[in-house]
Amino acid sequence: MQPINARIIDIKDETPSIRTLFFDVTLENALPGQFVMVWIRGVDEIPMALSYTNAITVQKVGDATSQLFELEIGDSVGIRGPFGNGFSIPKKRDGILIIAGGVGAAPLAPLAEFAVKKGAEVTTILGARTCSELLFKKRFSAEGDIHITTDDGSAHRCGFVTDVLEELNTGCFDMIYTCGPEIMMSCIFDLLESKGCLENAEFSMHRYFKCAIGVCGACCMDDQGWRVCRDGPVFGGMQLTGSELGKYKRDSCGRIVKL
Amino acid sequence: MQPINARIIDIKDETPSIRTLFFDVTLENALPGQFVMVWIRGVDEIPMALSYTNAITVQKVGDATSQLFELEIGDSVGIRGPFGNGFSIPKKRDGILIIAGGVGAAPLAPLAEFAVKKGAEVTTILGARTCSELLFKKRFSAEGDIHITTDDGSAHRCGFVTDVLEELNTGCFDMIYTCGPEIMMSCIFDLLESKGCLENAEFSMHRYFKCAIGVCGACCMDDQGWRVCRDGPVFGGMQLTGSELGKYKRDSCGRIVKL
Amino acid sequence: MITITGIKMDNPTILAAGVMGTTGSSMVRIAENGAGAVVTKSIGIYPKEGHPNPTMIELGSGGFLNAMGLPNPSYKNFISEIDKVHNKTETPVIASIFAGTPEDFVDVAMGLEPARPSAFELNVSCPHAEGYGSLIGCDPLAVEKVTEAVCDTVNVPVWVKLTPNVTDIVSIGKAAENAGADAVVAINTVKGMAIDINSGYPILGNRFGGLSGQPIKPIAVKCVYDLYSSLEIPVIGAGGISCWQDAVEIMMAGASGVQIGSAVFERIDVFNSIASGIDQFIEENSYSGIEDIIGIAHEMK
């Protein structure tokens, strides 16, 4: 598909560094965990999870994301998608655990809402650097139990999401979903591996995307050659066994970059 | 569509100059009056009515048709189609008249069979140069009344199909269908016009076809610019009012050729 | 109402050469279906049968291959066809002509002048007609000579139709411009071929031909974009235009008008629907007119 035009109809500041842009187009059939390529014309095109079926939630980290912060209501971007596989859908009466770190909450908040609608029970561990950067605290709280951690201890528990995870009885969850900084996901991976829960775990990965449709190979992960844009971005724990997760990724040249 | 491969599974000599080639492909959905482009590889591609859903009935008149006569069971041609509009479908209890001249019987025999299956009542006027050239006499006879004329009087009535038509009460037919030499169809046109029956009449036209899909314009008829391959080959009498029918046609250069 | 090389047209859609343009009545029909102008089948000195059938096939997904081989009744027999369009419509008729030499081009043009075409379109770009067409169109010098010869002779605008089957279409366009062309038309068909795997035979009677229809639109857009960058004269777009979005796209690349050929396969009133689609687009996006979008892609950086 060619990019469709998406006009910004609302902007919501979520945290000092994160804001949500609402569009006049709704991707009705998008699954939680799918993403869109957002084309800031004349600048760049970057992947963004859908945080609502008509919105993305952006953290300002560099050029393109800063440009997104410059946009105002009435401005437009180009959108291609929804792309990728999305999370597997929880079943009725499933107990699921969501572990969100930083802007990784973006694809997970719609998952929490979707899961509850399907009749599942949702527990969330939400982490951020600091209190003001906690994303979608309200959205997660509205859907079930929530455990909050901040790296600097400015809110609730001081520490990392893994601290909470370590204490929880993971065996009582049918599915565990996570998205966040790779270092966090890597720790979660190790922990769940040691607890023998990898089969029930899903990780939403980030890699450098170019084509976003599974052709160019820019986003491939070792050791299986998974295309994060197409076979992912969501991978089951078993798929990531023996992978580069937590070790390295590739830059836009295809060079290996240690994490 | 690109040509599909059609293997000859049976050959039937219909008259000294006409034979039917049966293929291993059946165009189930073809309507009576539709045609196919028959590609004799390395030679030419020519239009042929479907005389059955899996057969064409060819009169040897020149190069390509002679080559078709050389083919044996097991040989193949390429087929594109079905193309064109086909005759309008008779309704239950309709009384219809079919006027077939020479190899013009090819698209009309399946029409007769189709019409009877639909519950219509069929009368046929079948004409040919001479007795042995009467095409599909049995097929028409099996479906209803038949009037036969031969130019040389070698069978039944000596004369032209129009002689019979003149005598018939055309008013009692819901539809009149005709295909044959243009001079014959032109006489029929004039006759039906004088009887005020053009609205219920359909004529299957021949013109030089190149693309056969309505793009190149080679087959266009004056004065409306109808494409015989696409808007036709079947035209209602009213469509042909004021047309070139019976007056001229165009050769493969696009030059006007008087009939 | 728009004006291209001085020719006033109701809208920027133009019937492309070689499609439904062999007879006066079919051109009238196209005019009645909304075309702002019609280009005739390419006409030559002598009657020409063209290549043996199959001459055109649909490839699926909007693509076509053809090798008609420039069948035409000769200019002598074609005057009456153009006359008919004048008699029945107000729609401008552009006479497409072809020949093997500048002298023959001039003969055809002069021969057709009694029919008062609104312009001549020089077909130096047919990819599958031995000795004509792209043999000239691939050589800037040959294009210059042919264009000059016709421009010196006729009193109406001269359009030159370019082939994409060259290393550098801009150099050919410039040659036409320098020689006095009033506009270039881009593109003619792209060299192509299809083989019947059941038999091993190339499908077209001429073995190969020209690709048209939707598959070539991105190629056409790029050619128009490049020509618009370097030429002063108008560029008229052609190649795979089948809906108003396509027309707007190629106009944004730089086309002053759009020729439509293969898309008549889908519907013969494609002209009406494209013309009204463009109008609606202009209005909804608050452009002040069609001129606003022509070449606009060059400004977006």
Added chain:
Amino acid sequence: MITITGIKMDNPTILAAGVMGTTGSSMVRIAENGAGAVVTKSIGIYPKEGHPNPTMIELGSGGFLNAMGLPNPSYKNFISEIDKVHNKTETPVIASIFAGTPEDFVDVAMGLEPARPSAFELNVSCPHAEGYGSLIGCDPLAVEKVTEAVCDTVNVPVWVKLTPNVTDIVSIGKAAENAGADAVVAINTVKGMAIDINSGYPILGNRFGGLSGQPIKPIAVKCVYDLYSSLEIPVIGAGGISCWQDAVEIMMAGASGVQIGSAVFERIDVFNSIASGIDQFIEENSYSGIEDIIGIAHEMK
């Protein structure tokens, strides 16, 4: 089992350059999905980021536009990727390389020799990489020099990948052949462009790019047909091959093997399905082997 320029392959399907060829593990995956050989992403002297996004879009109806801009980690960082394929599979790896001068081509080739590629493929045909690619590939002399330089240096076969964006692809193919190339590969992408009508912006970050996928198949078939007519060395086909019928068609035009790129979009095991489709076709039509169909269209007259 077939042999192309001395390289033994399980089947004639080959992963095309630039598709799923940036990492060793993705090439392994393609090999496991049935490719008879894999061509790497085109590799150069220095790490290169390529063009800004958007770098590739799907156009619908099987067509794609891309302007990756030859992103690559440099030959130094790529050796380990090729090693990985050798460690995990028996599948031949062809190293695609690019550079701006014969000397740099030689440097890249020599730099990659430790990785023992089965052949080098010289990318002189990328339509959208400033200074590289088709700037060379449009000039027979430049192609000759580059080919000669690499052929003189390496001990494995050299394939030269050709661009269709030229007036006469055969003259470029001949230049490669004369300079010692063991095979030519045709075709790289066709110059093309798409514009976003909502904004007027060209969609690709590089503004224009290369058209690939089904729309270009007839163009590729014609190029292969012409090259096969005039060259002694094998021609390897590429361009819009997405099913076994396409593969058979381009082989009938003269291709000894078929490269598959864009079609991995539909399914990554397209190699398996094309390879087995070809086998079945050969058997059902009582050909004695794949060699029987290569170039067969030339005999059908």
